[in-house]
Amino acid sequence: MADHIPEDALMREINEELREEQMHKLWKRYGSFIIGVAVSVVVIVAGYQGWRTYTTSVRMSESEILYNAEMAAKNGDTNAALSQLGNLGEDGKSGYKVLAQFQQAALLAKGSDSNAAAIIYQEITEDTSNDSGTRGLALVLGALQELKIAGNNRDELKKRLNTANSDNNPWRHSVREILALLEIESGNKENAKKIFAILGNDSQAPDGIRSRAQKILSVLGS
DSSP states (O other): OGGGSOHHHHHHHHHHHHHHHHHHHHHHHHHHHHHHHHHHHHHHHHHHHHHHHHHHHHHHHHHHHHHHHHHHHHTTOHHHHHHHHHHHHHHOOSTHHHHHHHHHHHHHHHTTOHHHHHHHHHHHHHOTTSOHHHHHHHHHHHHHHHTTSTTOOHHHHHHHHHTTOSTTOTTHHHHHHHHHHHHHHTTOHHHHHHHHHHHHTOTTSOHHHHHHHHHHHHHHTO
8 A cells, every 4th residue: 555655745754753753752851851941930930920929019018017107107106106117127128118217217316316316327328238329318317317416426427428428429419518517516617618618619519508518618718
């Protein structure tokens, strides 16, 4: 019967058998590997989806805690607000953690507890998981609180401020203004005048800082 099969059809059958044999050999050799890769892909995708669900749940939960703390503070229950913010600031796993720390420090500062507020701001500054802008803001706000603390180590404060006193730092103007105030406090009027003169003539300085620098300079120069 095979003699009556056309040559091209016979070749197709042979080729198909060869391909099947090759596929069988390939599967026997690499099948377990292919299955392993497929399973890995499924696990990765499932894990990613699970992680997204988890992180979304965490963010929603922590945002609710932050909102409740803000409402408590707004309604005058400062202790409840500080407690909720403190817990979130310590145990938070999303971006709401650092927001809670800022809110907690602001509430403490509002209640005239500059020392406790300054400690939290310093923790934010020293946390390298925060971006440079966040850490810079915390440095400035913390320094303003430390200015209110009698007997605070001014040399150590100046050292920390000078880490952000560079021409490419977005917080340099605020940092320089505080450094000038520290110079006035320590009686170094001429050093303060130099810093305020730079700020008063800096076109890139925020209007408020430049205006204050010019006004203080006019007083120091009289």
